[in-house]
Amino acid sequence: MGAAPGFLAPADGVARWARLAGGWRERIVAGHWPAGEAIPPESELAREAGVALGTARQALSALVAEGLLERVHGRGTFVTRGLAQASMLRFFRFGPAAHPDGSPDPVPRSRILERRPLRPSPEQARRLGLAAGARVLRVRRVRRLEARPVLLETLWLPLPVFEPLAVLAPAEWDELLYPMYSRRCRVTIVRAADELSFGTLDAARAAALGLEPGAPAVCVEREAFDLAGRCVELRTTYGDARDFRYRAEIR
Amino acid sequence: MGAAPGFLAPADGVARWARLAGGWRERIVAGHWPAGEAIPPESELAREAGVALGTARQALSALVAEGLLERVHGRGTFVTRGLAQASMLRFFRFGPAAHPDGSPDPVPRSRILERRPLRPSPEQARRLGLAAGARVLRVRRVRRLEARPVLLETLWLPLPVFEPLAVLAPAEWDELLYPMYSRRCRVTIVRAADELSFGTLDAARAAALGLEPGAPAVCVEREAFDLAGRCVELRTTYGDARDFRYRAEIR
DNA sequence: AAGTGGTCTAGACCACTCT
DNA sequence: GAGTGGTCTAGACCACTTG
Numbered sequence: 094m095g096a097a098p099g100f101l102a103p104a105d106g107v108a109r110w111a112r113l114a115g116g117w118r119e120r121i122v123a124g125h126w127p128a129g130e131a132i133p134p135e136s137e138l139a140r141e142a143g144v145a146l147g148t149a150r151q152a153l154s155a156l157v158a159e160g161l162l163e164r165v166h167g168r169g170t171f172v173t174r175g176l177a178q179a180s181m182l183r184f185f186r187f188g189p190a191a192h193p194d195g196s197p198d199p200v201p202r203s204r205i206l207e208r209r210p211l212r213p214s215p216e217q218a219r220r221l222g223l224a225a226g227a228r229v230l231r232v233r234r235v236r237r238l239e240a241r242p243v244l245l246e247t248l249w250l251p252l253p254v255f256e257p258l259a260v261l262a263p264a265e266w267d268e269l270l271y272p273m274y275s276r277r278c279r280v281t282i283v284r285a286a287d288e289l290s291f292g293t294l295d296a297a298r299a300a301a302l303g304l305e306p307g308a309p310a311v312c313v314e315r316e317a318f319d320l321a322g323r324c325v326e327l328r329t330t331y332g333d334a335r336d337f338r339y340r341a342e343i344r
Numbered sequence: 345m346g347a348a349p350g351f352l353a354p355a356d357g358v359a360r361w362a363r364l365a366g367g368w369r370e371r372i373v374a375g376h377w378p379a380g381e382a383i384p385p386e387s388e389l390a391r392e393a394g395v396a397l398g399t400a401r402q403a404l405s406a407l408v409a410e411g412l413l414e415r416v417h418g419r420g421t422f423v424t425r426g427l428a429q430a431s432m433l434r435f436f437r438f439g440p441a442a443h444p445d446g447s448p449d450p451v452p453r454s455r456i457l458e459r460r461p462l463r464p465s466p467e468q469a470r471r472l473g474l475a476a477g478a479r480v481l482r483v484r485r486v487r488r489l490e491a492r493p494v495l496l497e498t499l500w501l502p503l504p505v506f507e508p509l510a511v512l513a514p515a516e517w518d519e520l521l522y523p524m525y526s527r528r529c530r531v532t533i534v535r536a537a538d539e540l541s542f543g544t545l546d547a548a549r550a551a552a553l554g555l556e557p558g559a560p561a562v563c564v565e566r567e568a569f570d571l572a573g574r575c576v577e578l579r580t581t582y583g584d585a586r587d588f589r590y591r592a593e594i595r
Numbered sequence: 596a597a598g599t600g601g602t603c604t605a606g607a608c609c610a611c612t613c614t
Numbered sequence: 615g616a617g618t619g620g621t622c623t624a625g626a627c628c629a630c631t632t633g
Contacts, residue, residue, distance in 0.1 A: 106620060108620080109621075109622075110393065110621075110622090131599095134598075134599060134600080135599080135600065136598095136599085136600095144622080144623085145622060145623045145624060145625090146623090146624080146625085147398075147622065147623075147624090148622055148623080150600085150601090151621085151622090163622090164600065164601095164627070165599085165600080165602065165630090165631085166599075166600050166630050166631080167598085167599050167600065167601095167629070167631035167632080168598095168599065168600080168628030168630080168631055168632080169598090169631095170599090170600080175586075176594065179594050190607075198632090203372060205576045208619080247500065262529060283595065284595050285594040285595070286591060286592070286593050286594070286595075287591070287592045287593075287594065288589070288590070288592075289588070289589065289590045289591075289592065290588060290589050290590075290592050291542070291560065291562065291585040291586060291588045292586075302435065308596060309542065309560050309585070312486050322582070334542040334560070334585070335542060335543075337540070337541060337542045337543075338539070338540065338541050339539070339540045339592070340537060340538070340539050340540075341537070341539075341540065341590070341592065342535070342536075342537050343427065343430050343535065343536040344411050344534060344535050344536070344538070345633095359601080359602060359603090360602075360603075361602075362601090375601090382618095385617075385618060385619080386617095386618080386619065387618085395603080395604085396603060396604045396605060396606090397605080397606085398602090398603070398604075398605090399602080399603055399604080401604090401619085401620090402602085404619095415619065415620090416608070416611095416612085416614080416618085416619080417611050417612080417618065417619050417620065418610070418611030418612040418617085418618050418620095419611080419612055419613080419618065420612095420617090420618060420619075421618090421619075469623080555630075592621095
């Protein structure tokens, strides 16, 4: 009676809560439990799984720690809506009005310079986990803060998935990309990794940012990941190095 | 029978595990439970506190999450020794041999350029939480990687506490400062915050790093905190911006 | 008032480490 | 084998949110 599906065998070295978490993670990734909605209550999950409440709670805690779930006391447990405030602005301090923790982040205005499907470089295909022959949507845009261009961005988005953005009118684009990915393409971004480096701007990039050629710039290369942990966005952002300011916490 | 000391009153809105964690945090901060040593076993802590094992474990988990404790299955629960690998090198990629995750970090050689007690600036005194008239030890040093100077550092350390370093022979200084703080001054660094910005080097700093004046540089301003959460180290580090490379994870 | 997650108990047994 | 932390149970009751 050990291998019957649905029955809890003594487990092959994996704790019961970890196996439960695995199953529930699959439901989230598959969209069986949709983003932003409540999952069944702990009591029901425990009963269904045939485990004690504490065991179910431990499994849920693991998924909360992973960022897939959020608990709200008295209301329920919800599938994450993903990242919203992951703006590149967090790497820079523009203008006279810094926002000393309390005032809302000033949202920039974006203008799309270019948007077209093309073949990714081998390196890009590898990072996006794409098969040979796959296509991506490349988007270039400038982000302005009170009329001043401050960030120059290029995005690469795998194409079957992000097709809705290939045909969406530029005026319909939201300022916050990740909520838009969620609504238009059913892609939830839950994690991102930014690689920062320093360089100088070539003539074209400098012109787009209203700076002199050779101006010092910070380059941010981002990989963003969905619920399943797949890399689904590559992004390169340039900004004036003299506006660069970033706080890194250790531990 | 509610207010008797040692007896567990229903708590004034604070969970029992949170109150236990508070008491144990005090023991750690006070050095009653010394850094690196094991604390009493969970079973004993629970019995002493008059709570169930699960409650004691929840309190311990909170302290582990804070970074004050570390659990080792089968061996015990230990007070943290603090940060060790918080080197400024993590912000840079020097030389031909990158270390692609696996090879040990190449430890640089340091040379102390200056070391002397002085009065901190008002801003420094504020950040270190020092009273008027307090003194700090200022230390300047260059860090070399295979004979090449790569980092220029200035440290400010509050003086009654760091007195041992004021008289310690420069040759006796360790490469890793935080373990040395722990051994020589009984100060455990558990957290640090680094503020990154970009600028150019003045003539003196450029000379110390073997670069041309006006060379692009990354400036790292660090605040480091002890077990009690007090800021006990200020540090400013300069390095060639062209060697700068840093990975920031979101969520 | 009903339903949710959060706290807490008093055990039992398992997995790991060290002697 | 003794001692440690890790898992799990089957409850009870509390705190918060909503209708």
